Amino acid sequence: MASLTDSVFILVVVLDLFLLSSSRLNAAIRGVALQGALLSALPPLISTSEHDTAHTLLLAVGALLIKAVAIPWLLFRAIREAAIRREMEPVVGFVPSMILGAAGIALAFVLSRGLPLPSAGQHAFIVPTALSTVWTGLLLVVARKKAVTQVMGFLVLENGVFVFGMLLTGIMPTMIEAGVLLDLFVAVFVMGIVMFHINREFSSLDTAKLSTLKD
Amino acid sequence: MILRAILQVGLLLLLPPLLPGVVSRVKARFAGREGPPLLQLYFDLSKLLRKGTVYSRTTTWVFRAGPVVGLAAIATAGLVVAVAGERALVAFTGDFILFAYLLGLARFATALAALDTGSSFEGMGAAREVTFASLAEPALFLVLVVLARATGTLSLSGMLGPGLATAWGHAAPALVLAAFSLFVVALAENARIPVDDPNTHLELTMIHEVMVLDHSGPDLAFILYGASLKLFLFGAIFTRLVLGFRFESLLAAEAAFVLGLLGFAALVGVVESAMARLRLVRIPQLLVGASVLSVFAMVLLLG
Amino acid sequence: ARVSAIAAVLLATAIGLVLLRRRLARAPAPRAETWGCGFAAPTARMQYTASSFAEMLVGRFSWALAPRATLHAPRNPFPTEALFASHVPDTVLDRLLLPATRAAGRLSALLRPILLQPLIHLHVALLVATLVLILAWRFLA
Numbered sequence: 201m202a203s204l205t206d207s208v209f210i211l212v213v214v215l216d217l218f219l220l221s222s223s224r225l226n227a228a229i230r231g232v233a234l235q236g237a238l239l240s241a242l243p244p245l246i247s248t249s250e251h252d253t254a255h256t257l258l259l260a261v262g263a264l265l266i267k268a269v270a271i272p273w274l275l276f277r278a279i280r281e282a283a284i285r286r287e288m289e290p291v292v293g294f295v296p297s298m299i300l301g302a303a304g305i306a307l308a309f310v311l312s313r314g315l316p317l318p319s320a321g322q323h324a325f326i327v328p329t330a331l332s333t334v335w336t337g338l339l340l341v342v343a344r345k346k347a348v349t350q351v352m353g354f355l356v357l358e359n360g361v362f363v364f365g366m367l368l369t370g371i372m373p374t375m376i377e378a379g380v381l382l383d384l385f386v387a388v389f390v391m392g393i394v395m396f397h398i399n400r401e402f403s404s405l406d407t408a409k410l411s412t413l414k415d
Numbered sequence: 416m417i418l419r420a421i422l423q424v425g426l427l428l429l430l431p432p433l434l435p436g437v438v439s440r441v442k443a444r445f446a447g448r449e450g451p452p453l454l455q456l457y458f459d460l461s462k463l464l465r466k467g468t469v470y471s472r473t474t475t476w477v478f479r480a481g482p483v484v485g486l487a488a489i490a491t492a493g494l495v496v497a498v499a500g501e502r503a504l505v506a507f508t509g510d511f512i513l514f515a516y517l518l519g520l521a522r523f524a525t526a527l528a529a530l531d532t533g534s535s536f537e538g539m540g541a542a543r544e545v546t547f548a549s550l551a552e553p554a555l556f557l558v559l560v561v562l563a564r565a566t567g568t569l570s571l572s573g574m575l576g577p578g579l580a581t582a583w584g585h586a587a588p589a590l591v592l593a594a595f596s597l598f599v600v601a602l603a604e605n606a607r608i609p610v611d612d613p614n615t616h617l618e619l620t621m622i623h624e625v626m627v628l629d630h631s632g633p634d635l636a637f638i639l640y641g642a643s644l645k646l647f648l649f650g651a652i653f654t655r656l657v658l659g660f661r662f663e664s665l666l667a668a669e670a671a672f673v674l675g676l677l678g679f680a681a682l683v684g685v686v687e688s689a690m691a692r693l694r695l696v697r698i699p700q701l702l703v704g705a706s707v708l709s710v711f712a713m714v715l716l717l718g
Numbered sequence: 719a720r721v722s723a724i725a726a727v728l729l730a731t732a733i734g735l736v737l738l739r740r741r742l743a744r745a746p747a748p749r750a751e752t753w754g755c756g757f758a759a760p761t762a763r764m765q766y767t768a769s770s771f772a773e774m775l776v777g778r779f780s781w782a783l784a785p786r787a788t789l790h791a792p793r794n795p796f797p798t799e800a801l802f803a804s805h806v807p808d809t810v811l812d813r814l815l816l817p818a819t820r821a822a823g824r825l826s827a828l829l830r831p832i833l834l835q836p837l838i839h840l841h842v843a844l845l846v847a848t849l850v851l852i853l854a855w856r857f858l859a
Contacts, residue, residue: 203587206588207588210588210715211590213711214592214708214711217704217707217708217711221698221700221704223700294700295699295700295703298700298703298704298707299703299707302706302707302711304709305711305714306711306714307716309714309715310714310717362610406586464742467743467744467745467747467748468743469747469748469749469750470747470748470749470750471749471750471751471752472749472750472751472752476751481730483736483739484732484733486731486735487728487729487731487732487735488728490729490731491724491728492732494724495724496725505720505723505724505816506719507721510720513724515719517724523800530766530771532752532767533752533762533766534752534765535764535765535766535767535770537766538765538766538770538771539766539770541766541771542771542772542773542774543772543774545775546774546775549775560764586755611785631754632742632743632747633738633739633742634739634744637735637739641820662741699778
């Protein structure tokens, strides 16, 4: 079902654009959760008959639970405990960040045809989607002030890397992808603890205030 | 041929006032009320045509010309829109640019009439309307360019005609994104929620309604009819874009078109009931978002 | 040709609507006040100005246009006077071209005592240098 997979990829990119333009934290976290859910549906769609079906399904369910349930729950809890204001504060405004994101996505789609990557033949959208999602994640990290949104940017970045991993399912075993997921889970957990501590010390999660440490 | 032309002109002139009636009815049903009758706008128009006009002391001939030029421009724009998948009455390469600029001429006439009154209230509405239109017009052009690229023609009749069915076959995701963008542009151009609230008359929230406050009698009838005609034109393009397949007989095509148009009006009513109006600073973001979606659809088509 | 046909239809529709309106109106239209949003005595100074009309767009592109505004805000519960004036200078002219020409003027003022001395061999040397440059350009390019 080639067109269904293509629709999933396109929906992931549309979610990228939505994340760049949304100004409320709740909507953005739900967008990241939805993106994670969409990506977790990819292994069953892409895997060919040479892979173990049970393995693929396990990977998909695991990814769904972690990306779409556990991490958003952690983020929502962090927001509630630290009593963060519900709006994202942009360093780059919403319209410029949307335009930059769109420019990056367009470049990704145009340039990825020239990249010599293996097994990209049957799913032409894997590489552009991965590049676009990585670009969106980096843009979110750079262009927003709150620490929660930077965690979200890292999550989106990892989503992009996950899509890249889809390219290699024929060559490397799928266990490697599960390892990547576990890595990130630990990273987010640690970041959550760090955020609690930052908030407790400074009663704010604005990373601009971290530079006052030097006085 | 003659029958087809008469049918098209008849649809163009007689159907539009039904659409705001459908929208109000859907909104009322959402709120649990019974709502005004579906043909309410027809009754309003006939009542307004019979009333006398009152002009303000500060206005000149520009104010009187505004509604006339506006309605004439919108009605003329209807000549190039392909209704129900048939060829439009006048079709040539690049007629979509003429369509967009005839609508722009109508907006120019209305804004000029609003500024002519010298009231700061109406001038504010004109400024807002013009600023948001400057953001909505690139979005509209991008949607039309995506359509042109998908169907390979540069005429509205070609874009919405038989080529659309084959375009849906190979470029469906791009056309879905373009349809979504077009819906947002239609909401913006027709002053619907989330861009403007057609029911409220508060300074904080008015854009289109403010501009027409001083008109009365037949002038107001022209303005209301022109607004419903604009909604009809955008709905015609959207309906044809979504129902992209061919129809065998003329009657089936027209019936499907009318049903699709009523569905479009119902969808507008649902969106109006479900959302609140956006803050004024968010509206440029919404329109830029629609443009960016169309750009993405274009990138998909280029590959 | 089709565009002219559409323009003709536009004109005809406009004229037709004007005639329709004239036929519908039985008595000459009375005159009344403009909607002033409840303000009882509007004057001509309170009308909408061009800078207010353009304010939204100028604000959106303020990174390119750099508008200047003077503001004396009304203070106290019963303010006596207030002033607001805004002005958009021509960016390319005022920020780029005029300073560039002024700098060029200063540069030439510096060079003038050097270059305009009544020394014939200096002028001839300059002429020869320019000629050599033009000839070399033809071979280099």
